[in-house]
Amino acid sequence: xxxxxxxxxxxxxxxxxxxxxxxxxxxxxxxxxxxxxxxxxxxxxxxxxxxxxxxxxxxxxxxxxxxxxxxxxxxxxxxxxxxxxxxxxxxxxxxxxxxxxxxxxxxxxxxxxxxxxxxxxxxxxxxxxxxxxxxxxxxxxxxxxxxxxxxxxxxxxxxxxxxxxxxxxxxxxxxxxxxxxxxxxxxxxxxxxxxxxxxxxxxxxxxxxxxxxxxxxxxxxxxxxxxxxxxxxxxxxxxxxxxxxxxxxxxxxxxxxxxxxxxxxxxxxxxxxxxxx
Amino acid sequence: xxxxxxxxxxxxxxxxxxxxxxxxxxxxxxxxxxxxxxxxxxxxxxxxxxxxxxxxxxxxxxxxxxxxxxxxxxxxxxxxxxxxxxxxxxxxxxxxxxxxxxxxxxxxxxxxxxxxxxxxxxxxxxxxxxxxxxxxxxxxxxxxxxxxxxxxxxxxxxxxxxxxxxxxxxxxxxxxxxxxxxxxxxxxxxxxxxxxxxxxxxxxxxxxxxxxxxxxxxxxxxxxxxxxxxxxxxxxxxxxxxxxxxxxxxxxxxxxxxxxxxxxxxxxxxxxxxxxxxxxxxxxxxxxxxxxxxxxxxxxxxxxxxxxxxxxxxxxxxxxxxxxxxxxxxxxxxxxxxxxxxxxxxx
Ligand SMILES: Cc1cc2nc3c(=O)[nH]c(=O)nc-3n(C[C@H](O)[C@H](O)[C@H](O)COP(=O)(O)OP(=O)(O)OC[C@H]3O[C@@H](n4cnc5c(N)ncnc54)[C@H](O)[C@@H]3O)c2cc1C
Ligand code: SF4
Ligand code: SF4
Ligand code: FES
Numbered sequence: 001x002x003x004x005x006x007x008x009x010x011x012x013x014x015x016x017x018x019x020x021x022x023x024x025x026x027x028x029x030x031x032x033x034x035x036x037x038x039x040x041x042x043x044x045x046x047x048x049x050x051x052x053x054x055x056x057x058x059x060x061x062x063x064x065x066x067x068x069x070x071x072x073x074x075x076x077x078x079x080x081x082x083x084x085x086x087x088x089x090x091x092x093x094x095x096x097x098x099x100x101x102x103x104x105x106x107x108x109x110x111x112x113x114x115x116x117x118x119x120x121x122x123x124x125x126x127x128x129x130x131x132x133x134x135x136x137x138x139x140x141x142x143x144x145x146x147x148x149x150x151x152x153x154x155x156x157x158x159x160x161x162x163x164x165x166x167x168x169x170x171x172x173x174x175x176x177x178x179x180x181x182x183x184x185x186x187x188x189x190x191x192x193x194x195x196x197x198x199x200x201x202x203x204x205x206x207x208x209x210x211x212x213x214x215x216x217x218x219x220x221x222x223x224x225x226x227x228x229x230x231x232x233x234x235x236x237x238x239x240x241x242x243x244x245x246x247x248x249x250x251x252x253x254x255x256x257x258x259x260x261x262x263x264x265x266x267x268x269x270x271x272x273x274x275x276x277x
Numbered sequence: 278x279x280x281x282x283x284x285x286x287x288x289x290x291x292x293x294x295x296x297x298x299x300x301x302x303x304x305x306x307x308x309x310x311x312x313x314x315x316x317x318x319x320x321x322x323x324x325x326x327x328x329x330x331x332x333x334x335x336x337x338x339x340x341x342x343x344x345x346x347x348x349x350x351x352x353x354x355x356x357x358x359x360x361x362x363x364x365x366x367x368x369x370x371x372x373x374x375x376x377x378x379x380x381x382x383x384x385x386x387x388x389x390x391x392x393x394x395x396x397x398x399x400x401x402x403x404x405x406x407x408x409x410x411x412x413x414x415x416x417x418x419x420x421x422x423x424x425x426x427x428x429x430x431x432x433x434x435x436x437x438x439x440x441x442x443x444x445x446x447x448x449x450x451x452x453x454x455x456x457x458x459x460x461x462x463x464x465x466x467x468x469x470x471x472x473x474x475x476x477x478x479x480x481x482x483x484x485x486x487x488x489x490x491x492x493x494x495x496x497x498x499x500x501x502x503x504x505x506x507x508x509x510x511x512x513x514x515x516x517x518x519x520x521x522x523x524x525x526x527x528x529x530x531x532x533x534x535x536x537x538x539x540x541x542x543x544x545x546x547x548x549x550x551x552x553x554x555x556x557x558x559x560x561x562x563x564x565x566x567x568x569x570x571x572x573x574x575x576x577x578x579x580x581x582x583x584x585x586x587x588x589x590x591x592x593x594x595x596x597x598x599x600x601x602x603x604x605x606x607x608x609x610x611x612x613x614x615x616x617x618x619x620x621x622x623x624x
Pocket of ligand 3 (some may be wrong): 523525526527528529581594595596597598599600601602611
């Protein structure tokens with residue numbers, strides 16, 4: 001961070017808003033301080049605290065890629081007080097940002113491997129940053145596969161990206177919804193079941209999954225059935241957060257703080273933590 | 278370092294002199310409680326009772342402003358901006374009359390708030406400008422267990438000056454250069470043989486305490502009993518989740534961040550929070566990883582006796598002051614819980 005007071009946000013301007021679904025909007029923002037924006041760096045998987053003054057702060061993953069620094073992108077599901085207010089923002093509005101915070105995906109260690117992305121709902125956000133990063137460094141990675149599911153076609157965020165990804169020859173994209181829907185030409189079924197049908201090989205492959213807790217749980221079960229080793233399964237965790245810097249004591253699982261040691265964990269790491277998810 | 282003797286009646290002029298340069302926080306009676314207040318004389322200061330509240334509030338106040346904000350200040354391009362102003366504390370302070378456990382509590386805070394990993398600007402601004410004057414405990418209370426967690430009634434760790442009580446005054450010893458400067462302001466005489474007598478008295482106080490608890494198995498056993506929810510339900514059954522234990526605890530450092538004011542103008546506050554409350558970890562989705570009070574009590578014990586030591590070279594995050602025991606409206610006794618963990622066996 002540019003200043004040495006980690007609790008002090010920098011001011012930023014909303015430069016573009018995309019309506020993704022009925023309750024997800026994507027916000028593209030730039031720091032007002034041009035020099036700070038130019039020197040900003042982050043790694044895929046890191047998060048930011050967005051604040052609306054008089055309302056509060058909330059945590060969101062930076063889902064743009066560090067290979068494209070024209071703006072920082074956040075996609076936000078409307079669930080409560082802060083997210084409701086965020087959804088009312090207009091282009092040009094001001095917002096406070098503390099970023100980047102937390103750990104990141106081990107992009108270097110993943111070089112040379114096949115990568116399998118499995119995302120559900122808003123859980124696609126942390127996968128997007130890594131996927132775009134890898135597509136921008138395409139030669140560094142092996143086969144790239146994306147399995148993305150939503151409840152219905154209307155719940156699929158990142159339409160712009162999906163267009164691109166489904167037409168790309170250097171990756172495979174599988175989309176699924178929970179129940180049949182008129183005009184839907186892709187898969188129908190729950191993510192873990194589709195995953196078992198796809199039966200990807202665990203050989204030299206890393207699986208990255210994020211979504212609602214119940215989906216993560218069954219997806220990991222499916223990956224285990226497919227013989228993925230614990231170390232080759234990555235996920236991002238969610239915990240209620242405030243400070244984002246390991247002080248306020250809220251987001252711990254045992255001695256690990258999701259805001260500092262996470263949000264990215266391997267399944268091998270998670271298995272060692274106290275069962276308090 | 279030289280020992281000097283300060284008569285009880287000279288505490289007043291000493292505090293007056295220190296207060297010329299620093300804010301002196303000392304224990305005074307307020308209702309039934311003894312609390313730290315800014316004092317510019319020593320007249321009301323209580324030196325013989327352990328304060329009800331802990332000295333943490335002097336470096337980590339119950340509420341503090343992190344920043345102020347105003348909307349409407351123009352941006353360069355003419356659009357409406359929001360201006361934020363950092364509100365760092367300034368000024369020097371003295372904590373007068375804490376007990377050794379309180380001084381230890383501040384050391385436990387330092388590990389988290391001001392270390393190689395992170396320097397909390399607000400905490401550091403206060404802490405680095407605060408000196409600590411500690412009174413050794415000649416009469417530990419029945420709820421005191423500092424001797425089980427690495428402390429002692431005459432422990433000088435974390436103090437700039439130690440005061441060893443005698444009937445008519447205190448033998449004083451400066452332990453740091455800051456302490457020496459403060460001690461030079463006190464009307465005093467050489468301590469002579471009083472020094473040996475006062476220190477011996479303080480040193481003997483530990484013999485009036487219960488024998489130290491054996492905590493050697495706590496970390497190992499905590500892993501075993503973690504998923505035994507019945508165990509934690511038994512020990513948290515009486516708990517009301519009121520949070521008094523956390524607010525009075527010298528080492529509980531969790532906080533919340535909230536905004537006060539309108540969207541046009543206001544301030545962002547940091548306030549003590551309470552891990553024993555349901556809302557502490559409740560997520561927007563409705564999910565709560567510590568939904569039951571058994572899980573929350575487990576986390577409080579775990580944090581102090583397992584997680585913190587894991588991160589901070591085996592040091593415990595409990596100073597054994599016993600405040601949580603004396604203040605709990607339901608008589609929850611942390612010693613019993615820790616002891617039960619130590620003695621935990623499968624079935
Ligand atoms: C590492 C991480 C990454 C996240 N990434 C995204 C993302 O990319 N997109 C997205 O839509 N959501 C994301 N979330 C969830 C998002 O933070 C919550 O939905 C949001 O904080 C809810 O705030 P609210 O004020 O609308 O809800 P309220 O229920 O009104 O919450 C009040 C306050 O509680 C806290 N809070 C409540 N739930 C959560 C939670 N699940 N996680 C953290 N803090 C919480 C916040 O401080 C919030 O301000 C992420 C959470 C984490 C921990
Ligand atoms: S003071 Fe007692 S009742 Fe209140 S939260 Fe602590 S243990 Fe529970
Ligand atoms: S847990 Fe209880 S005994 Fe230990 S430091 Fe806190 S208040 Fe004192
Ligand atoms: S959010 Fe404060 S410790 Fe993690």
